[in-house]
Amino acid sequence: MTDDIQTALEETPELSLGEALGLALQLHREKAHEGAEALYRRIIEAAPDMADAYHFLGVLCHERGRSAEGVAMIRRAIELVPDFPGFYNNLGNIHVQCGQLGEATACYGRAIELAPDDANLHNNYGALLKAEGRFEEAAARFRHSMALDPHNARAYNNMGLLHAALGQTAEAIRYYCESINRIPGHPEAHKLLGLTYYSLGRHEEAAEVFRQWVEVAPDHPVARHLHAACSGQGVPDRAADDYVEYTFDRFASSFEEQLNLKLSYQAPQLCAAALSRHVGARRGLDLLDAGCGTGLCGPLVAPLCARLAGVDLSGGMLDLAATKGVYTELEKAELTQFLLGQAAVWDVIMSADTLCYFGDLQQVAAAAAGALKKEGLLVFTVEQADDEAAPDGFRINPHGRYSHTRRHVQEVIRAAGLDLLEAGEDSLRTEGGKPVRGLVVVARKP
Secondary structure, three states: OOHHHHHHHHHHHHOOHHHHHHHHHHHHHOOOHHHHHHHHHHHHHHOOOOHHHHHHHHHHHHHOOOHHHHHHHHHHHHHHOOOOHHHHHHHHHHHHHOOOHHHHHHHHHHHHHHOOOOHHHHHHHHHHHHHOOOHHHHHHHHHHHHHHOOOOHHHHHHHHHHHHHOOOHHHHHHHHHHHHHHOOOOHHHHHHHHHHHHHOOOHHHHHHHHHHHHHHOOOOHHHHHHHHHHHOOOOOOEOOHHHHHHHHHHHHHHHHHHHHHHOOOOHHHHHHHHHHHHHOOOOOEEEEEEOOOOOOOHHHHHHHEEEEEEEEOOHHHHHHHHOOOOOOEEEEOOHHHHHHOOOOOEEEEEEOOOHHHEOOOHHHHHHHHHHEEEEEEEEEEEEEOOOOOOOOOEEEOOOOOEEEOHHHHHHHHHHOOOEEEEEEEEEEEEEOOEEEEEEEEEEEOO
């Protein structure tokens, strides 16, 4: 039993049901998911008619990759309190993220019936209409949301995204700027505006947007990282832990849909195919999925493994990886530090699309070499850079990821005492409709 569960269960007998729910919500917000879930379930046992507990447990189940269970929990909350719009709204949100747009439409429609003056509900419905390609109706909803709440930044941002989808970049920029003017510290508008300027090749303007964001929110990890990426000032050796956690915890629930449906994501398949080329019929491997994310590599390599472990910095990603049912263990940790704690443990270390958040690969490659058994394999992808664009062997790009030259990969593999078996070029995914070229690398420990 983890510490957060133990603490929650020890404290619950001394609390009222309302206080217990408050504690569960605090654990939920702090991403102590196991403790939060245990406490929600204990509250439901004590008070089977407490709709809020079912509702929040449903949201948590969805965040942990158990969306069908989450839907059932929120439907139970609706049975208990059928006229609360927030239940329908969050149920609609889950349906949207699961691609169930018809069900989401019904939920948002009912929520708006119950609370016709709620700006957030109209904004959410507009986002759904946009996803369905019903742009005029979506724009009308966003405008209505703005009229109800002129400081609803999400509605301005969504209107900007709608114009961007229509190729109306100037209008998109206008709405992002309006969002920033109304709520200067709101993170999403700065990010959208900066990335829009970047996509247009206006990198100095993008850097200035991110600089202003840092000025109003100096502790925001995404602001710091993207400013460094666009300006070249204070570029970190690798993406900071808080940046990785913040980004991927918020991306977790829609991660696979975004990558597979919109970006033609291929890195896990490329790594699995490369591994198969070098292990042949061998089975019973001890394999570490380094930067496992939601576990896209896991099912591809599980038939080869006796032990399949995953490590990642994002707790939200690990929750979804657990639902794949193939990992023998999952651990939340920074990759290099985790590897330094292993000594000749792994037959294979696989890292699909993770080292693009590292600059110089020397330290992480050396740590991986130390964690491999003799004749162990290191399999990974990196985004490829040209020598001319990255004279140091690597560079951070304005979108925040690093790319690496073939020369740098060869040098760090050699310095780590590994033998390079292959470093083939391939497309890792698409971005802006164009393939992102990368290297699929396999190295062996002598």
